[in-house]
Amino acid sequence: MGNGLSDKLVLAISSRALFDLSDSHRVYEAEGIEAYRQYQIEHEEEILSSGDAFPLVEKLLNLNSALGQPRVEVILVSRNSADTGLRAFNSIQHYNLGISRAAFVGGRSPEPYLAAFGCHLFLSTHAEDVRRALQAGFAAASILSGGARRADSSELRIAFDGDAVLFSDDSERVYQRGGLAAFQAHERKSAREPLVGGPFKPFLAALNRLQQEFPEASCPIRTALVTARSAPAHERVIRTLREWDIRLDESFFLGGLEKSAILETFGADMFFDDQAGHCEKASGVVATGHVLHGVSNEMPEA
Numbered sequence: 001m002g003n004g005l006s007d008k009l010v011l012a013i014s015s016r017a018l019f020d021l022s023d024s025h026r027v028y029e030a031e032g033i034e035a036y037r038q039y040q041i042e043h044e045e046e047i048l049s050s051g052d053a054f055p056l057v058e059k060l061l062n063l064n065s066a067l068g069q070p071r072v073e074v075i076l077v078s079r080n081s082a083d084t085g086l087r088a089f090n091s092i093q094h095y096n097l098g099i100s101r102a103a104f105v106g107g108r109s110p111e112p113y114l115a116a117f118g119c120h121l122f123l124s125t126h127a128e129d130v131r132r133a134l135q136a137g138f139a140a141a142s143i144l145s146g147g148a149r150r151a152d153s154s155e156l157r158i159a160f161d162g163d164a165v166l167f168s169d170d171s172e173r174v175y176q177r178g179g180l181a182a183f184q185a186h187e188r189k190s191a192r193e194p195l196v197g198g199p200f201k202p203f204l205a206a207l208n209r210l211q212q213e214f215p216e217a218s219c220p221i222r223t224a225l226v227t228a229r230s231a232p233a234h235e236r237v238i239r240t241l242r243e244w245d246i247r248l249d250e251s252f253f254l255g256g257l258e259k260s261a262i263l264e265t266f267g268a269d270m271f272f273d274d275q276a277g278h279c280e281k282a283s284g285v286v287a288t289g290h291v292l293h294g295v296s297n298e299m300p301e302a
Contacts, residue, residue, distance in 0.1 A: 005118045008073045009206040011060060012103075012114055014124040015078045015088040017143045018057060019048035033107070037084050044087040047094045052143045052287050053123050056270045059156040059220075061098045066220055067213055075117055076102040077110040079126065114138050120203045127292060134293045139203040141272050141289025144279055155220050157268050158207065159286070160200060162227035162237060164274035164294030168196035171233075173295050187233035195240040199293050200272060208246050222249045224266050230255030260285050 015021060024043070028036035060072045076092070078085050082104045092099050103113050111132040114122055122133045122140040133140035163172040175183035204223070211221045225248050229237060234253045241248060252262050259278060263271050264285040272289045273279050274297060279290045291297075 005073050008071055008118075009060070009203075009210060010073045010075065010117055010119050010121075011057065012075045012077045012110070012117060012119045012122045013053060013057060014110075014126065014129070015076060015080065015085065016125040017051055017053040017123045018076065019051045019054070019088060019091055021048065021051070022145075037081070040080075040084040040087050044090060046087070048087065048091040050095070052145060053270070053289075056123075056156070056158075056287065057099075058095075058097065059154070059269060062154070063156070063210060063220065064098060067210075070098075071210060071213070073101070074099045075119075077113065077122070077124075078102070078104050079107055079110070079129075080104055081106045111136055111138075120206045121200075123289060130290075131292050131297075134199055134291070137199070139200045139291075141291050144283040144288045144290060146283065153267070155222060157222045157224070157266060159224040159226050159263055159266055159268040159271040160204065161271075161273040161275075161278070161291075162225055162229060163198070164296065165198050165200050165272050165291050166204060166225065167198045167201075167237070167240065169198070169274070169294030169296075170196060176295055184233055187229075187236050191232070191235045192239060193236070194243040195236060197244070199291065201244070204248075205244070205246055211247070224248060224250040224252065224268070226252045226259050226262055226266070226271070227254065228256050228259075229253050 016025065024036060024039050027039045057074055061074060063072050064070050076088060076099055085104045103110055109129045109132050111129060114133060119138055122138050123143055124130050125143050127142045130140045130142045160166050163169055171183065171187060174186045207221060207223060211219050214220065230253045250266065260281050263282055268286040270289055271282050271286050272291050273282060274291045274294050276290060279288045282288045
């Protein structure tokens, strides 16, 4: 693999998150894997339409041109075999995306290979693959279909929820056990104790390092925290980010208000949240990734 990818921000993405494969997926669901394979081979010269995460990928790759050096790597990871994946690579070439590496794992989860690639973020539409990646310690999200896209812009904008995304779900567990009063009392008491990092902390840190390579006044990356927290629970978040030496460009402490209006105004290319209800509402205005992590996503015991 040459010199390796240790100096880059690495995104692994499934073909269904990058491209619109809804037609072929319907064939798979109705007729099975062999019919799907034949369908892809018969249509491999037909260019796929862009998928929900396509604008994010395109803007991340454009950072390489802006910096004049390869600082972002995008790897296609797929449950397909290589022969059915040829259509995706033909489409990658058509759109002139700088993607040259891929892993086709023949029906199995790609999660075991994320570490080998030094992955910072994994995006997929396969919920179980996302769960496995999160359990293995990677930032990962299930992309909601049909997410809205903002007007074309060269600026990359990414928004994050706080608890169970950037931070651990410890505080969210306090809230779910004891309610808002218990949560606020806990956060007030722990205001000077940094929060434990959540699954997206390493990705945010890698993104922050990229931001620092641009002049502050002309940086094409903008990040935002959009959280249901409010005073007095805001202080611990601010002190935690200061402790991590990570800068967020914008922060919104909404105290339970609906997030959609803020996200639409911010114009996120992608928003990451752990709660299904928030994700469903957000997907009406911005492309959204459901982070299947933490107490809100624990599977009920049989």
